[in-house]
Amino acid sequence: MASTACIPPAPAPGDAVGLRERARGALLGLAVGDALGAPAENMKPSEIRARWGRITGYVAAEPAGTDDTEYAIFSGLLLARYGSALTAAHVEAAWHEWIADREEGPFRGAGFSERGTLENLRRGLAAPISAQHRHAWSDGLAMRAAPHGVFAAGRPAEAARLVAIDGSVSHDGEGIHGGQAVAAGVAAAMAGAPTDAVVASALAVVPEDSWTARCLRRAMTAAHLGERAVRSAVVIGGYPWTDLAPEAVALAFGAYAAADGDFTEAVLTAVNMGRDADTTAAVAGALAGAARGAAAIPAEWASAIGPARGSCLPSMAGHHVLDVADLLARAAQEARTARSRASAGARAAGGDGVPDGHGHAVPTGPPGDGPVGTALPPIPI
Template sequence: MTHRDRARGCLLGLAAGDALGAPAENLTPAEIRRRWGRLTEIERGGTDDTEYAIFAASLLVRHGHALTPADVAAAYRAEVIPRVTGPMKGAGFSELGTVQALRRGLEPPMTGLAHQHGWSDGLAMRAAPYGVFCPGDPAEAARLAEQDGLVSHSGEGVLGGRAVAAAVAAAMAGLPPEQVVQAALSVVPADSWTARATGRARDAVETGAGQDDAALVAALHEAVVVPHYPWTDLAPEAVALALAAYLAGKGDVAASVTFAVSLGRDADTIGAIAGAVAGAGQGESGIPERWAARIGPVSGACLPVVAGRHVLDVADELSALVERDDPVRADLAGEPTRGRADGPPEGL
């Protein structure tokens, strides 16, 4: 399996999870079961998750490993803010607050601190391209995601993005799900909310092996969800639930994503993260054909700058860049047994 195949699988999986989860966003698991049983078919296009991931990939194409928060802030000012003439449709609290902070002349990291919503999953939802760019190197993937995140997030919001980027980087090297989740945990402090929630979610999946979906969903909500909080876009929660879905699905894209969106809460983001990680592991052929057929160019409803772009073209751009500048690391995707037979790839 080539780096390009895994890159295309990752971003297709992200877009499919985003689209599949969109109608279930903010619903309870019980309401999702009542409406669909198990949601398995894409009803409409995706949300800001896919558009922001495409935007993040464009930063890597321009700056590569030299990316800094100043570069990200400059891109917002040049490409995002001038086109925001009204509400940013579908954008999260953190991104809306970031635009306001940049308009006031603030610079990172204050742009991610000033709006008080730094804990959101806005970075986690768009962090997959950093893992695609750093196959087999979770630490570098996490570092690059943090450069992006310091513009819009703080604290646990940054850690959530680090964890997702690291998980994708490990999956891009062909590691099995348990090692992929361990890679995510390796780049966040052990005493962080993100690490604790992910650990509890992993334990719930292990303990609940053999349970029906409803019982496992209930166990994961009990382990991770903050029920009294009115918003569902908490990064530690979304990341933990997405990685749990990936484990429950044993890395299979369809099983991981359909279970992810059945969890409700921020279902499109949970589905997008689970789809990105599973897709990186399984490659383009691991994405159900009927899902791939429904993924078209994004509309730019939230980010007009990416209108008309397709995730497959973005994946090809990233892959060409990696194969040109770091062919040894790109080769990790073609030798998935290396991490198991000879020890983990560099960075794990």
């Protein structure tokens, strides 16, 4: 397994694919994968073939992102506001402000894990108790994990830390592990890591004996044999629910690895495997988009993605994933600059400062509304 320590903290100066381009690739790739996979959600490959043959592009008349995209925007806006200072209290307050205390859209809060969380929050339960429900193992955190990898570009461990805080309100156990794997993988891809290092970064942040890790390893063993082998190695036969985090995350990484990081092939592989196709394609799209940048996404796919409709989360209506990507890229750059200044200041002062766990020293003091050194504007909701 490759070490995450060898992954550079950010794209090197002069890198042909810069931080903003990768950020846009990650979130636009997520939205494109979501829209491509939505019609095939909960379907078997045989059902997909019977209806469309092999899906090679949008099959919906008006392609659009689902709850996956809207919850990713939610997490992206939250992270752009608080950065590394994010706490479970911030996340819980945002769930109340932007979701639980508002009227819901037609999707009524989206999947089972979100429904359980909303019911608990409305009963007055707080994190982490709010995450204790019958679907805490779902892929609902994994589908919104990519923004954490974008913000923590090149720092998989930090991405995993932040997404676990985000998930503490809604998920537990394997649900958290799935989100951590995705966030860490995107963080590695944001630094231009090769495919095997992206996968190794995901494995490095989850327990070795977890269901998520076991599924990931099985998917990687089968990836060189193609999508049928990946699906056969990972899918829980006969189980009715398709939103299992270990399964969905492994299918997404398997599709990404089988395509060796190529955006088009990775996303279409995920779509045509069926199961929770919108989420698996969204995750595969985020990984490949972060690795290759927004230019790797076919123009006809990218141009179909507009602002969120708010069909699941009315408070997210009007936000575009590209705007969120720009916010996160700016926050990541400013946080990186702040870490560099703090590290230089600590060296000049003879080592003053507090290490942040990634080889940097950060100044002490109360956290503000954003990463240290940033002055992000209020998020309009």
